[in-house]
Amino acid sequence: MAVEEKRLIFKHIDQPGYTIDIDCYLRNGGYEIAKKALTLKQADIINEVKASGLRGRGGAGFGCGLKWSFIPPTNTKPVYLICNADESEPGTFKDRQIIYKDPHQLLEGMLISCYANRVSLAYIYIRGEFPDGAKILERAIEEAKKHNFLGKNILGSDYSLEIYVHRGAGAYICGEETGLIESLEGKRAYPRIKPPYFPAVLGLYQCPTIVNNVETLCHVKHIMAIGGAEYAKLGTPNNTGTRILCVSGDVNKPGYYEFEVGKITLGELIYDVCAGIRNGNQLKAIIPGGSSAKVLRADETFKIKQKQADGSMIEKSITINDIPMDFDTMAAAGSMAGSGGVIVMDHTRDMVEALANINEFYAHESCGQCTPCREGSLWMKKITTRMTHGGARKEDLGLLKNVADNIAGRTICAFGEACSWPTQSFIAKFPEEFENKTKTETLSEPIRTAA
Ligand SMILES: Cc1cc2nc3c(=O)[nH]c(=O)nc-3n(C[C@H](O)[C@H](O)[C@H](O)COP(=O)(O)O)c2cc1C
Numbered sequence: 001m002a003v004e005e006k007r008l009i010f011k012h013i014d015q016p017g018y019t020i021d022i023d024c025y026l027r028n029g030g031y032e033i034a035k036k037a038l039t040l041k042q043a044d045i046i047n048e049v050k051a052s053g054l055r056g057r058g059g060a061g062f063g064c065g066l067k068w069s070f071i072p073p074t075n076t077k078p079v080y081l082i083c084n085a086d087e088s089e090p091g092t093f094k095d096r097q098i099i100y101k102d103p104h105q106l107l108e109g110m111l112i113s114c115y116a117n118r119v120s121l122a123y124i125y126i127r128g129e130f131p132d133g134a135k136i137l138e139r140a141i142e143e144a145k146k147h148n149f150l151g152k153n154i155l156g157s158d159y160s161l162e163i164y165v166h167r168g169a170g171a172y173i174c175g176e177e178t179g180l181i182e183s184l185e186g187k188r189a190y191p192r193i194k195p196p197y198f199p200a201v202l203g204l205y206q207c208p209t210i211v212n213n214v215e216t217l218c219h220v221k222h223i224m225a226i227g228g229a230e231y232a233k234l235g236t237p238n239n240t241g242t243r244i245l246c247v248s249g250d251v252n253k254p255g256y257y258e259f260e261v262g263k264i265t266l267g268e269l270i271y272d273v274c275a276g277i278r279n280g281n282q283l284k285a286i287i288p289g290g291s292s293a294k295v296l297r298a299d300e301t302f303k304i305k306q307k308q309a310d311g312s313m314i315e316k317s318i319t320i321n322d323i324p325m326d327f328d329t330m331a332a333a334g335s336m337a338g339s340g341g342v343i344v345m346d347h348t349r350d351m352v353e354a355l356a357n358i359n360e361f362y363a364h365e366s367c368g369q370c371t372p373c374r375e376g377s378l379w380m381k382k383i384t385t386r387m388t389h390g391g392a393r394k395e396d397l398g399l400l401k402n403v404a405d406n407i408a409g410r411t412i413c414a415f416g417e418a419c420s421w422p423t424q425s426f427i428a429k430f431p432e433e434f435e436n437k438t439k440t441e442t443l444s445e446p447i448r449t450a451a
């Protein structure tokens with residue numbers, strides 16, 4: 001039997017009759033948790049979020065409560081909170097569901113998070129390609145203001161909060177938190193160097209700033225509804241709560257699903273929930289956490305360390321189907337849970353072509369500040385384009401690997417890793433397909449030189 005979904009965030013998504021207006025939200029218990037939270041001490045809310053073990057759902061899986069505690073205690077500047085609604089990682093389509101179908105849930109999560117961190121001005125930085133999403137949020141903010149859930153002296157308290165929607169600049173790098181901050185300040189989204197520009201210290205307008213993903217902020221509402229300790233019982237140790245998985249590619253039932261973290265395996269997700277591989281084909285590969293996550297090969301085995309009930313650790317060998325969908329196991333399997341975007345490829349897929357597609361995206365999206373990323377992403381794109389168009393040189397495979405190996409770890413932001421990991425993993429996992437494309441030298445000498 002298929003593992004049951006556990007819908008916290010998506011409880012009302014696609015529910016017949018559920019609408020985005022505040023009346024519907026209030027009829028379904030909306031803003032009750034915020035009302036309760038506003039009577040608590042700020043530190044108590046932060047402690048609940050810490051106790052919940054909530055990890056960020058935007059990509060890196062960083063502890064949310066821990067991130068909040070980085071705001072310097074001696075700070076006298078304003079603290080800002082930014083909701084990262086840029087959602088541009090290929091394969092990811094969850095935040096938009098929340099924004100388009102349950103916007104007040106996000107506002108309630110933000111209200112509680114802002115109150116806990118003494119924020120009086122917050123932004124939702126929404127992907128430029130979501131114009132309707134921006135309008136929906138703006139309307140929801142107006143409604144929340146009319147009911148005094150936002151604005152001055154919220155619900156008669158001495159707490160005031162304004163939230164503004166800021167439309168993104170239409171580039172993937174605007175989702176990287178420091179690039180996002182630059183863009184919000186009205187500049188080109190060039191990521192900043194850390195240190196010193198850790199958002200918690202020198203963020204928006206050089207003030208302490210919290211950047212959290214849409215889904216992460218929604219979870220705060222559910223943590224406060226049941227308490228951090230109870231929330232931490234959902235999911236698995238160190239991988240708590242639920243998370244939304246977006247499945248795309250060669251499955252019969254692609255879509256968005258919400259499960260307790262680590263309570264469903266990749267095999268159950270693909271074969272039970274998504275009804276298996278399309279056309280009765282065979283599974284070939286999976287990118288488990290958005291396009292920048294390292295690819296997994298269907299016939300691989302993974303050595304995973306698992307904690308036993310008595311606390312001892314054992315090493316187990318598992319197949320791709322047995323990988324639980326959690327942050328830690330996915331990392332131990334050599335990839336990452338990332339943004340929850342699971343991309344499935346069947347045996348008809350040409351892996352060089354698939355990588356060429358990914359490389360084209362990254363070459364287009366590099367902001368160009370760092371030489372290894374700017375030049376390297378373009379070189380990788382050129383090489384994989386040559387490979388797919390029958391113009392590759394014998395030395396191209398070695399060159400491609402060399403370029404990828406010289407980007408990661410040498411750049412200002414994690415885009416460097418995001419663009420080199422696909423190339424490194426595709427070559428490592430499917431070397432024969434790359435070798436086949438470079439077996440025969442097809443370019444004439446003058447063209448070779450030009451290439
Ligand atoms: C190149 C790049 C693109 C990113 N794009 C997004 C994005 O679209 N949405 C998002 O929430 N986080 C994105 N992130 C992660 C953010 O920098 C940041 O870690 C995240 O918003 C923090 O929120 P969380 O702790 O709630 O996950 C991106 C990171 C990188 C390096």
Ligand code: SF4
Pocket residue numbers: 173190191365366367368369370371373374411412413414415416
């Ligand atoms: S790694 Fe790439 S995207 Fe990030 S700052 Fe450098 S050039 Fe820009």
